[in-house]
Each structure stands twice: as C-alpha cells, then as structure tokens.
Amino acid sequence: MPRPRAIVLTGTIWGVLMLLAACTGDGEPTLPGAPSAGAPARNATTAPLLPTTVDALPELDPAGYQQLLEQLEGTPVVVNFWGSWCGPCKDEAPDLRAAGERYGDRVQFLGVDILDERTSAAAFIERAGWTYPSVSNPNGDVRDSLGFLGQPITLFYDSSGELVHQRQGAIGPDELRDGIELILASAP
Numbered sequence: 001m002p003r004p005r006a007i008v009l010t011g012t013i014w015g016v017l018m019l020l021a022a023c024t025g026d027g028e029p030t031l032p033g034a035p036s037a038g039a040p041a042r043n044a045t046t047a048p049l050l051p052t053t054v055d056a057l058p059e060l061d062p063a064g065y066q067q068l069l070e071q072l073e074g075t076p077v078v079v080n081f082w083g084s085w086c087g088p089c090k091d092e093a094p095d096l097r098a099a100g101e102r103y104g105d106r107v108q109f110l111g112v113d114i115l116d117e118r119t120s121a122a123a124f125i126e127r128a129g130w131t132y133p134s135v136s137n138p139n140g141d142v143r144d145s146l147g148f149l150g151q152p153i154t155l156f157y158d159s160s161g162e163l164v165h166q167r168q169g170a171i172g173p174d175e176l177r178d179g180i181e182l183i184l185a186s187a188p
Contacts, residue, residue, distance in 0.1 A: 052133070054134070093130070106187065148168060
C-alpha cells in the first residue's frame with residue numbers, strides 16, 4: 001500500500017532537519033569540568049607575555065615566542081603546537097589535559113595554536129578541558145621558524161631554557177610523562 005505524500009514529505013523534512021542539526025557542531029563532546037570562556041589559566045609561573053586565561057589566545061610571532069620563552073626561564077616548560085582542525089592534536093588532547101592537571105604547578109604548559117581561527121581554537125580548548133594557556137600563531141611562522149613541518153609538535157624545555165626533548169606527531173602518555181620528568185630534574 002503506498003504511503004500518503006504528507007507522511008513522506010514530513011519524514012523527508014524531519015530527516016533534513018536532523019542532518020542540519022548534526023552538521024552545525026563538530027560532534028565532539030566537551031569534557032566534564034572543562035574551563036569556561038575566560039577561565040583563569042593554571043600557570044606555574046608569571047611572565048608579562050604569558051596569558052592568564054585559558055582562551056586569551058594572544059597572537060605571537062617568532063620574536064614574541066622567543067621573548068616569552070626567555071621570560072619563562074627558571075621554570076620547566078612544555079610547549080605543544082596544535083590546531084583545532086588537526087586529528088592527531090585531538091587524539092593527544094586528553095593526555096595533555098591530564099599532564100597539565102598533574103604537573104601544572106611545577107611545569108609551565110603552553111599551547112601554540114597554528115593556522116586556525118580564534119573561535120575554533122577557543123572551542124577546541126574548552127572541549128579538550130585544558131587549564132593551561134595557549135597563544136595564537138595564525139600563519140604558522142613560529143612553528144616554521146623552529147624548522148618543523150606539520151603538527152602536533154611537543155617541545156620540552158628545562159629550567160635553563162634549553163630544549164632537551166621534542167616530539168613531532170601525537171605524543172603518548174608515557175613519552176609525555178618521561179619528557180616532563182626529564183625537565184623537572186633540571187628544576188632548582
């Protein structure tokens with residue numbers, strides 16, 4: 001028995017509306033306890049260029065990045081280059097969150113968002129639940145100036161500001177922990 005046209009049309013409209021609703025977000029849930037917009041950043045130290053909120057995302061160029069690293073000398077630092085559109089960056093985000101929560105009072109974590117728009121980056125930070133700050137580098141020239149291609153990249157600086165370990169590609173929890181322990185050994 002054929003279905004009445006009104007039911008077919010209603011079903012089609014309902015299906016289109018559901019599809020549109022599904023496409024408006026990226027389908028990724030926000031982690032419980034994720035910081036809200038403007039939440040204070042968990043910083044292990046203070047520095048004039050260091051953001052004090054998790055989603056401030058001030059724009060830095062290569063010179064500004066180097067200046068910030070100089071300001072952070074005396075504190076071990078983990079820098080992670082990421083983009084909201086980057087699949088491997090999404091994969092490693094929970095491990096970075098956990099490490100930031102565990103070590104964030106002794107190690108300064110810093111995200112460098114590259115090739116991204118501010119609203120997408122802020123939404124990614126909230127979904128990831130990061131409590132540490134990130135800076136923005138929309139054209140990727142900070143990453144490029146360090147001789148890297150692609151992302152994610154995680155850099156480990158000891159308390160004297162020396163780069164002692166680096167990982168290009170998504171970092172796993174064991175390598176992240178080992179890198180952090182390495183730079184903590186240099187702390188006064």
